[in-house]
């Protein structure tokens with residue numbers, strides 16, 4: 001079976017480091033198999049750059065199957081490219097046509113500084129997680145399964161929230177650079193479950209307050225949902241908004257117990 | 260050089276959080292809280308817009324009915340409150356809602372601008388040097404910070420025109436709202452201005468009413484489908500209702516010549532004329 005190939009022209013963002021201004025550079029990507037993933041296509045481009053003694057393009061990837069959240073590219077002005085519910089590593093070149101021009105850029109946001117070329121630091125997400133993206137459990141022997149009954153609907157919804165891979169596409173796609181979709185998923189995966197109740201209000205307040213130290217304000221455009229490789233629902237953002245103000249009220253009532 | 264380099268492990272916050280003020284002031288300290296304020300004042304403003312529109316429908320009733328309605332507003336709360344008091348309480352409420360709404364909108368936008376440092380931030384949106392495609396943001400959602408100020412400017416014009424009577428084209432007569440409206444909207448450029456401003460208002464509400472549900476966490480997967488519809492319906496009703504006034508005045512359906520008291524350019528004489536008519540109708 002003969003393999004179908006296409007030729008493309010890439011406009012790739014090159015930036016030597018965080019302090020550098022950066023610029024677009026043009027590369028020809030010839031004889032690319034339509035079965036290649038976008039990242040495999042970039043691998044080929046890089047191999048050719050190395051053969052020509054040039055510096056390869058830095059980009060991030062790890063699992064290459066849409067579960068780690070490392071890959072992160074703005075492709076033709078869309079986070080993770082044009083297909084819905086796919087990470088960059090799951091985007092295949094058959095999506096493009098012979099002769100296409102493709103623009104490739106890093107995520108852009110003040111709190112996602114470029115490390116080099118297409119790789120950005122998403123450490124600000126870690127800050128949000130550290131503020132409350134966990135539950136407290138007693139260590140020791142593993143408890144019996146199903147010890148705590150969980151309604152099926154709550155379990156399903158928490159699972160949907162837990163699908164977030166922390167890639168940052170929501171922030172990249174947001175015209176406000178807001179991190180509401182990520183934060184709401186990370187909060188609700190616990191807030192919906194009995195195990196998450198003990199720290200529910202503390203968690204919500206701390207994670208939202210931390211989010212606001214690094215990111216912009218949601219205006220409900222809905223771009224994040226369209227960009228999200230895991231199709232995290234906008235409903236979680238509504239839940240976040242509701243839980244946050246509830247938390248302010250509850251935490252006031254608990255104030256006597258806070259130091 | 261090192262000082263301008265971003266710390267990749269420990270990013271610099273774009274905003275430092277101050278110590279919590281007592282509840283409910285701490286709501287205003289957060290952007291999520293400010294969106295609540297924006298949404299709640301938005302509901303109040305939409306309520307005002309609907310009530311104002313319903314009042315204007317008296318134009319289709321009779322000139323005397325408009326006069327009577329205006330008088331009702333002035334003596335609202337009688338006999339508990341002196342004349343004008345209730346009206347002024349409502350007005351202060353409105354002014355406060357506008358103030359809070361705009362302050363929240365402006366300050367949260369500034370936060371988004373800071374959060375988008377490193378990319379362009381053009382007309383209220385983060386922009387990519389290589390261009391970007393929108394998949395969900397619509398015309399209404401992307402123009403909130405233009406339709407908002409348009410509404411504000413129009414509001415000042417509208418008050419100067421029909422509340423304060425500062426504008427020459429209206430030949431303002433206090434106590435004769437029917438006459439003032441027909442004289443003002445009888446000018447084609449003024450009618451066009453009203454049309455433009457009210458289209459902006461409807462566009463603003465089209466996104467605003469949907470956004471409000473999300474901001475307040477009014478979310479139930481069972482009814483979520485309806486939220487876009489409610490927002491569109493609300494915007495549609497307000498659009499049709501408010502556009503009817505300038506358009507039908509131009510078309511002659513609301514006709515200055517229908518005004519029985521149009522000869523009386525003196526306020527007191529004009530009011531007397533209307534009171535006589537209402538008295539004859541037994542009101």
Ligand code: HEM
Pocket residue numbers: 218219220294295297298299301302304305308360361364365400403404406407408409410411463464466467468470471472474475
């Ligand atoms: C009668 C007049 C107005 C009504 C009925 C109205 C209504 C609304 C509503 C319901 C929202 C949604 C709030 C939310 O997302 O939680 C909103 C948002 C907004 N309004 Fe207004 N508003 C009015 C006037 C204004 C004015 C005068 C300005 C500015 C000068 C303004 C600027 C904005 C902005 C920037 C937003 C934010 C949009 C967003 O977050 O998506 N509005 N408005």
Ligand code: SF4
Pocket residue numbers: 163164165166167168169170171181182185224227228229230231232
């Ligand atoms: S919500 Fe979606 S787009 Fe945002 S970080 Fe999680 S997986 Fe990525």
Ligand code: FES
Pocket residue numbers: 060061062063064065066067068069070071087088089090165
């Ligand atoms: S490389 Fe792991 S999600 Fe794309």
